Amino acid sequence: MSCHTVSILLSIASLATIAFCQVEYPLVIAHRGASGYIPEHTLAAYAIAILQGSDYVEPDLVMTKDGHLIARHDNVLDLTTDIAERAEFADRKTTKSVDGKESEGWFSEDFTLEEIKTLRAIERIPETRPANTRFDRMFEVPTLEEIVSLVQAMESVVNRTIGVYPETKHPSHFASLDLQMEEPLFAVLTENGYSGPDAPVFIQSFEVANLQKLAGMTEIPLVQLLDSSGQPFDQVLSNGTLTYDEMATADGLKAIAEYASGVGPEKYHFIMPRADDDTLSADTKTTFVDDAHAAGLVVHPFTFRAENEFLPLNFRNGTDETAIGDMIGEMELFLEAGIDGVFVDHPDIGKQGVEDFVNSRLL
Structure with missing residues (x-):
């Protein structure tokens, strides 16, 4: 091969590298693990998500009676565990008001970690994901420490960095029970080497005050979640008037940027x-993404799901609500709008969608 030919090939390679670097690679965030394939918030769900190419795994965090952070979609345990079948815990079924909503069931804050560890996970939406029920009662409820240990062990398996994207669920509710979430969360992350603005971690919350408290404790990036209606519950408690819609305005996003690095909006509403x-x-695209970027915030909307039940009509496949539709097609519209990451229940499909989008920009 001549020196001239080598020079041409190197030049082509250099141009390809430059072109690739100019294309942002949106993050694939495994929403509760690979929750489209296996019961959510289990070590198996997180491991599968990593093997399917996720950049981050997302544990929703609630508190136990003795102050441990565990991964559950909610503090109502009968939604995602077999606790309703456990005779030894029958007398602890109760009714509580959580974030202003009355719920009946068994609550994480009424159980020690030792008791939680006797429970087994079940599929949260069996009507939509009946295949997932074959894994019911196979897996424990993991702690945040166990999730971090898994993630760090899996990094050597897949030979890349995997991020953790925890959400603090009901922080004001737990604080009212003297089970503040910020300190134990900060401790677990710090003890495992996560610190500073470049750590592969985002901490998210629908509330404001606990993110502001965390902003005074750590430089780890924080993400303000925006629900499709209402107010952050800490605003309700303080008789504040701030709504999610107001937070999503250009001025509201600038205010968020004073304590957070990103926003996680409900994708259709915002x-x-x-x-x-x-x-x-x-x-129907709004100016939200442009406004957020102008404020210096990354945008990670939720949630992309592959089943027809969750998809717009023009991206569905037939009429069976549980059938897999065209999630990649839907994702493309949002990626074109400039979002910086996607929360997905099906990480393999999400990864393929992001790769297709990036590759199309390199042509």
Whole structure:
């Protein structure tokens, strides 16, 4: 091979590298692990998500009676565990008001970690994901420490860095029980080497005050979640008037940027509403992503799910609500809008969608 030929090949390689570097690679965030394939918030769900290419895994965190952080979608345990079948815990079923909503069931804050460890996970939405029920009662409820240990062990398996994206669930509720979440969360992350703005961690919350408290404790990036209606519950408790819609305005996003590095909006309400006929197109795109970027915030909307039940009409596959539709097609619209990451229940499909999007920009 001549020196001239080598020079040409190196030049082509250099141009390809430059082109690739100019294309942002949106993050794939495994929503509760690979929750489309296996019961959510289990070590198995997180491991599968990592093997399917996720950049981050997301544990929702609630507190035990003795102050441990465990991964559950909610503090109502009968939604995702077999506790309703456990005769020894029958007398602890109760009714509580959590974030202003009355719920009946068994609550994480009424159980020690030792008791939680006797429970087994079950599929949260068996009607939508009946195949996942074959794994019911196979897996424990993991602690945050166990999730971090798994992630760090898996990094050597996949030979890349895996991030952790915890959400503090009901922080004001737990604080009212003297089970503040910020200190134990900060301790677990610090003890495992996560610190500073470049740590592969995002901490997210629907509330404001606990993110502001964390902002005074750590430089780890924080993400303000934005629900499709209402107010952060800490605002309700303080008789504040701030709503999620107000937080999503250009001025509201600038205020968020004073304590957070990103926002996690409900994707249809804030970025691209569905049309009246339940279809989706870029015609309804708002200025939200541009406004967030102007404020210096990354945008990680939730949640992309592959089943027809969750998809707009023009991305469904047939009429079976449980059938897999065109999630990649839906994702493309939002990626075109400039989002920086996707929360997905099906990490392999999410990864393929992001790769297809990036590759299309390199052509």
